[in-house]
Amino acid sequence: MELDFKGRVAIVTGAGGGLGRQHALALAARGASVLVNDLGGAVDGSGGSAGAAQAVVDEIRAAGGQALANGASVTDFAAVQAMVQQAIDAWGRVDVLVNNAGILRDKSFAKMDMADFQLVVQVHLMGAAHCCKAVWPHMQAQKYGRIVMTTSSTGLYGNFGQANYGAAKLAQVGLMQTLAIEGAKYGIHVNALAPTAATRMTAGLMPDEVLARLAPEAVVPAMLALAHESAPTRTILCAGAGSFEAAHITLTRGIHLGQGPDVPEQLAARLAEVCDRAGEQVPQNGSDQGANELRLAMAVAA
Incomplete structure (x- = not known):
């Protein structure tokens, strides 16, 4: 079965470069109309320019696809609502949301400024929540939606120097779990993607020969599988270097000990x-x- 997105409308946040860009290009190549969102800031979230999003839009259009650029910060709910309305005004619906926008402010927890902790949570978690909230009534009304959260192995399993990032990324899984339950009767499927990819956010973290194997393009099939009409719901899919796994939050059988003093x-x-x-x-x-x-x-x- 070909994963076809003809007639679908997708919003991809943080799509001006790296993994988000590949997501946007792939969705457009398979027929989706894509709203390319990117604040255009640095890896740490500073600065901003609509140029990055527009460059991806130009690529999509040059290949014969349909796309629009948007420079909203996902931390600004009013701007996110306007972004969703932009897609609705242009194409009449929103079928797919890929929450990909994110920043890094890495430091060991002992040295981390709590403002940096808060900002990373604001972008990753609240940014995803803002986007989900803005598309939710439209997906409910049309009885269809596909939402892909971007979690991380850092959120699932931890990583030195990334307490803020890990907390925000696992929080997206918690959001996914409940939205999948609440969206079920409306045909809204919500999943999470944990990518391992060489982007500007991972530059300097791994040797060059390892990074060469971790092209962002290798993660895209997992996103397409989670965003397609045939997608499961409440699945945490891990992807990197052309390999794919699923992660689960499990419960052991446990034992009963009662309520005695010992x-x-x-x-x-x-x-x-x-x-x-x-x-x-x-x-x-x-x-x-x-x-x-x-x-x-x-x-x-x-």
């Missing part, structure tokens, strides 16, 4: 048993945790 000591002694991953599950919603805990308690009571 439960803290019992728990400490049996923590390995609690953490044993044999038979773990992927909960379908937050109440599954409580249901499992009650099931264990009831089994002992019986």
Whole structure:
């Protein structure tokens, strides 16, 4: 089955370069009309120019595609609403949102300024929330939508010097989990992509020979699979160097210890048993945790 986007309208944030640019080009090449959003700032979020977004639009148009440029900051909800309206005014709908915009302000947590922590969370998490909120009523009304969050291995598994980035990236997964549940009855599928790609955000972090294998283009198939009509929902797809994996937030079987005075000591002694991953599950919603805990308690009571 060909992943066709003819007749679809997509918004890609942070699409003036790197991975976002590749996303926008790929969607346009497969028939989507693409609103290319980019503040045009530096990696740390400073500055801004609409030139980066316009250059990608020019590329798409030169190849025969349809595209518009937008220079809104995703941290500005009013500007994001206007961006979505720009797409609606031009093409009448929004089918795909790829939340790709982001910045880095890396430092060890001991040395990190909390203003830098807050700004990174503002761009990655609140930026994604702003964009989702702005497209949500349109996707609800048309009973169709595909939203791709951009999480990260740093958010899923941690990385030295990126406490702010990791917190913001895992928060996007939490947002994805609930939006997927709430969007189900409207045909809105929400997924997360964890890319490993050589962009200006990763420059200097890895050897050149490794970066050569991590072309942003190699991540794009995962985005297309998550943004297409055939996409799953609530999937965390990891991609890099042409390889693909899925990440899951799981719940172990657990044990029941009751509420006695020595439960803290019992728990400490049996923590390995609690953490044993044999038979773990992927909960379908937050109440599954409580249901499992009650099931264990009831089994002992019986």
